[in-house]
Amino acid sequence: MRVEIPNGDDSPHLRINLKVNGQSVDTSIEPRELLLDFLRDRLGFTGAKRSCDVQVCGTCTVLLDGRPVSACCTLAYEARDRELLTIEGLAKGDELHPLQQSFVEQTALQCGFCTPGMILTAKSLLEEISHPTRQQIQRYLKGNLCRCTGYWNILVAVEQAARRLQPEGQSESPA
Amino acid sequence: MLRPFEIHEPGTVEEASVLLAQFGFDAAIYAGGTELLLIMKEGLAHFPHLVNIKTIPGLDEIALSTEGDELQIGPLATHWELERSPTVKKHAPLFAEVESQVANTRVRAMGTIGGNLCFAEPHSDPATLLLAWGATLELSSADAQRQLPAADFTLGMFETARQPDEILTRIRLPLLSENTAGAYRKFSTHERPMATVAALLEVKDGMIEHARLAVGSVGPVPIRASEAEGLLRGQGAEEAAFSTAGELAASASDPIDDLHGSAEYKRHLVRVLTTQALEQAAKRAVGAVNEG
Ligand SMILES: Cc1cc2nc3c(=O)[nH]c(=O)nc-3n(C[C@H](O)[C@H](O)[C@H](O)COP(=O)(O)OP(=O)(O)OC[C@H]3O[C@@H](n4cnc5c(N)ncnc54)[C@H](O)[C@@H]3O)c2cc1C
Ligand code: FES
Ligand code: FES
Numbered sequence: 001m002r003v004e005i006p007n008g009d010d011s012p013h014l015r016i017n018l019k020v021n022g023q024s025v026d027t028s029i030e031p032r033e034l035l036l037d038f039l040r041d042r043l044g045f046t047g048a049k050r051s052c053d054v055q056v057c058g059t060c061t062v063l064l065d066g067r068p069v070s071a072c073c074t075l076a077y078e079a080r081d082r083e084l085l086t087i088e089g090l091a092k093g094d095e096l097h098p099l100q101q102s103f104v105e106q107t108a109l110q111c112g113f114c115t116p117g118m119i120l121t122a123k124s125l126l127e128e129i130s131h132p133t134r135q136q137i138q139r140y141l142k143g144n145l146c147r148c149t150g151y152w153n154i155l156v157a158v159e160q161a162a163r164r165l166q167p168e169g170q171s172e173s174p175a
Numbered sequence: 176m177l178r179p180f181e182i183h184e185p186g187t188v189e190e191a192s193v194l195l196a197q198f199g200f201d202a203a204i205y206a207g208g209t210e211l212l213l214i215m216k217e218g219l220a221h222f223p224h225l226v227n228i229k230t231i232p233g234l235d236e237i238a239l240s241t242e243g244d245e246l247q248i249g250p251l252a253t254h255w256e257l258e259r260s261p262t263v264k265k266h267a268p269l270f271a272e273v274e275s276q277v278a279n280t281r282v283r284a285m286g287t288i289g290g291n292l293c294f295a296e297p298h299s300d301p302a303t304l305l306l307a308w309g310a311t312l313e314l315s316s317a318d319a320q321r322q323l324p325a326a327d328f329t330l331g332m333f334e335t336a337r338q339p340d341e342i343l344t345r346i347r348l349p350l351l352s353e354n355t356a357g358a359y360r361k362f363s364t365h366e367r368p369m370a371t372v373a374a375l376l377e378v379k380d381g382m383i384e385h386a387r388l389a390v391g392s393v394g395p396v397p398i399r400a401s402e403a404e405g406l407l408r409g410q411g412a413e414e415a416a417f418s419t420a421g422e423l424a425a426s427a428s429d430p431i432d433d434l435h436g437s438a439e440y441k442r443h444l445v446r447v448l449t450t451q452a453l454e455q456a457a458k459r460a461v462g463a464v465n466e467g
Contacts (some may be wrong), residue, residue: 053284121281
């Protein structure tokens with residue numbers, strides 16, 4: 001994918017390469033460009049949302065080399081030569097990711113504004129700890145706020161997804 | 176939209192320092208950016224030149240000194256790494272424990288220990304702990320290097336002893352002796368802590384030989400509660416006057432009224448958290464001696 005430089009701007013540009021949802025992107029950015037604007041306005045990935053804009057709410061969460069970051073307060077420059085995963089990159093065609101499936105089944109969302117961030121943060125957690133305790137899930141998701149669900153169903157959905165991704169008793173990588 | 180700036184990518188500490196000297200107040204060191212970008216977004220500061228020190232190799236290393244007596248932490252180690260580092264967990268478990276409680280998952284993934292200390296935001300967990308611990312900070316410029324006790328580094332709210340062309344290049348954490356144990360307590364209602372207390376106790380033959388106590392987040396800078404420390408010296412570890420020490424720490428702390436809470440409430444918290452931290456540190460110290 002090639003994305004062209006917006007016109008009429010005198011600030012310096014940098015050429016960068018990165019991968020977004022498995023696809024390589026070769027583009028120019030301005031150093032001041034925030035990752036969230038880059039993803040939403042330039043690449044059209046609008047799953048990450050802007051809400052608090054100060055790293056508190058987590059609606060803008062994306063995974064940068066597998067780690068959750070706040071796209072609202074991260075420069076697009078940081079994604080150079082790295083891999084980004086947004087919520088758009090999670091399903092395989094029509095087949096939902098186990099986390100997405102569990103969120104649907106457990107009604108772990110109402111308005112859905114927090115959901116991309118919740119799911120991506122949970123994905124990062126489950127990659128590190130395949131069967132987290134309730135407390136570990138709470139700690140990991142502490143910075144992702146939800147104004148609708150009351151959190152309970154989210155915790156249940158993450159636990160269900162953990163079981164689906166790796167049924168208990170199957171070989172687990174040592175902690 | 177942020178105002179335009181240029182990003183510089185030095186390959187060495189010397190190069191970074193030269194850039195900082197050259198651009199003066201127009202430049203800022205850029206590490207994880209979790210604080211810097213916030214103030215730039217809010218329009219509280221503008222820097223036409225950001226010096227990205229992440230392009231300098233080695234500044235994120237975490238290792239034991241060759242003498243094996245201290246943990247040396249590169250300023251670019253993120254909270255995420257410090258929380259998980261097997262070296263930190265093995266040699267300074269209390270530090271790993273505190274790091275795991277900093278901010279939220281995303282801030283921990285990007286934010287560095289160096290950025291936390293150099294920004295000198297008053298609500299800092301590591302600053303409180305490192306003060307009690309007696310850590311040393313290494314500051315480097317193009318032609319000089321100096322070592323500064325953590326106690327002399329933070330001067331005030333958002334103010335440190337760092338010169339504009341200096342880079343924090345290492346945090347040196349002496350390993351605790353076998354009969355020393357510590358504990359950490361914090362309380363928050365918002366994202367950042369409202370009160371933080373770190374306690375370290377050295378216990379010999381059941382007696383407290385040495386107590387180190389730091390209180391942070393309630394006022395502009397973390398402070399040592401030396402009167403409380405003095406009171407505990409020589410007392411039995413299991414029956415020491417921890418609650419009196421808590422009261423002394425509370426009156427030594429100089430809390431301010433702010434969004435987090437009233438000064439009165441914070442003083443109350445300091446008293447309670449200090450007592451709890453001391454009790455836990457004593458348990459751990461006595462436990463360590465019994466095990467050893
Ligand atoms: C939402 C939120 C919650 C938080 N909660 C907590 C909390 O609970 N407890 C806590 O302790 N902290 C908390 N923090 C602070 C967090 O720890 C810091 O934001 C982070 O560690 C800063 O590191 P950074 O690399 O992003 O710094 P940057 O933003 O890159 O830099 C910060 C400042 O330090 C300077 N600087 C950076 N590195 C160096 C260096 N090596 N030498 C000299 N100067 C340098 C920069 O020029 C800048 O002025 C929170 C922050 C946020 C945004
Ligand atoms: S919008 Fe980024 S954390 Fe809230
Ligand atoms: S579902 Fe509405 S904010 Fe979480």
